[in-house]
Amino acid sequence: MRTRAVHAGRDDLADLGVHAVPLDLSTTYPSRDSRDEARRIDVFATGAVDPGTPIYGRISNPTVERFEEALAELEGFDQAVAFASGMAAVSACLLACVAKGKPHVVAVRPVYGSTDHVLSSGLLGTEVTWASPESLAAALRPETGLVFVETPANPTLREVDIAALAEACGEVPLLVDNTFATPVLQQPGRHGAGLVLHSATKFLGGHGDVMGGVVACGAEEAARLRQIRFATGGILHPLAAYLLLRGLSTLPLRVAAASATAAELVTRLRAHPRVRAVHYPALGGPLVAFEIDGDPHAVIGSVRLATPAVSLGSVDTLIQHPASISHRIVGEEDRHDAGITDQLLRMSVGLEDVEDLWNDLEQALKTSWRAC
Numbered sequence: 001m002r003t004r005a006v007h008a009g010r011d012d013l014a015d016l017g018v019h020a021v022p023l024d025l026s027t028t029y030p031s032r033d034s035r036d037e038a039r040r041i042d043v044f045a046t047g048a049v050d051p052g053t054p055i056y057g058r059i060s061n062p063t064v065e066r067f068e069e070a071l072a073e074l075e076g077f078d079q080a081v082a083f084a085s086g087m088a089a090v091s092a093c094l095l096a097c098v099a100k101g102k103p104h105v106v107a108v109r110p111v112y113g114s115t116d117h118v119l120s121s122g123l124l125g126t127e128v129t130w131a132s133p134e135s136l137a138a139a140l141r142p143e144t145g146l147v148f149v150e151t152p153a154n155p156t157l158r159e160v161d162i163a164a165l166a167e168a169c170g171e172v173p174l175l176v177d178n179t180f181a182t183p184v185l186q187q188p189g190r191h192g193a194g195l196v197l198h199s200a201t202k203f204l205g206g207h208g209d210v211m212g213g214v215v216a217c218g219a220e221e222a223a224r225l226r227q228i229r230f231a232t233g234g235i236l237h238p239l240a241a242y243l244l245l246r247g248l249s250t251l252p253l254r255v256a257a258a259s260a261t262a263a264e265l266v267t268r269l270r271a272h273p274r275v276r277a278v279h280y281p282a283l284g285g286p287l288v289a290f291e292i293d294g295d296p297h298a299v300i301g302s303v304r305l306a307t308p309a310v311s312l313g314s315v316d317t318l319i320q321h322p323a324s325i326s327h328r329i330v331g332e333e334d335r336h337d338a339g340i341t342d343q344l345l346r347m348s349v350g351l352e353d354v355e356d357l358w359n360d361l362e363q364a365l366k367t368s369w370r371a372c
């Protein structure tokens, strides 16, 4: 994984005589041969990829294609399609269901707050049935276009058995949002998922300075997603693709280091008298969710090293209160049913020294029980 994370999408650079990934910012590509342009437009209209020069920035971009190639390889798929954000990727997958005439989606809670919202509201013309892994097979209908799951899930870190779920799906494609695990810890495609989605904004970028989304899948699904991306315009900026490729190079190292620190913090949190429950995936990883006896808002207000902010997957540790921020948009009852209690805090562990993080957490926890 480490080798391919550094080289995937970049294997041709030495032969090109360049070291850094070429960043192509062109919005349009001049050509004196409009007959050939016509032929290539016809190819692109089907969602296929033409190996020739690009035509227009909303159709394709060479730097973005490098990122897509790299991510597809790391997730073990033939292709990947990159978007302007994780939610642009989610939306394209839902629009693909509608376009296929299969607008029914079965989903397992919890999922990311905005994903929950776009599914619950039916904003894009889909209809959702919320199911448990056990009731999933019974929820499928002839017009079911997709089964949607996150594992480990945002924000409770609840895990599902991807292989068992894929089997229960039968012919219906299973989409796994793999943002939390990253391909370093889990490659859902190897367990039967047909589509693997990332908010690239999180671990793939890894430095809190780039937004993006990506779906790894087979050639047929990729063609449909490219058609939708061309029509709706939710493309990844080439500079974002450049930064995401840079992020991929260190992804395995960042995930390994942050996971080791997270595991140590989990041990200490479990032994803390004011911590009611600690949720940590069997898979490991840099994310920790924990419920405290005291006031969670006081913890957010008192951390001095950890960054009190929504989002995750950055080099610095981020902590947030899901009921107030990431899952605020989900109704209170649905939130509680999904295990997102008001006492729950979600922490994305970064690359700081573990002792510094623990000192910060401990003093913040002290203020939280003084506050109640």
Ligand SMILES: *Cc1c(COP(=O)(O)O)cnc(C)c1O
Binding pocket: 085, 086, 087, 088, 112, 114, 115, 150, 154, 177, 179, 180, 198, 199, 200, 201, 202, 211, 212, 213
């Ligand atoms: C953040 C997130 C998203 C949405 O991604 P954006 O890049 O913010 O649009 C989707 N799924 C999960 C699990 C996330 O954490």
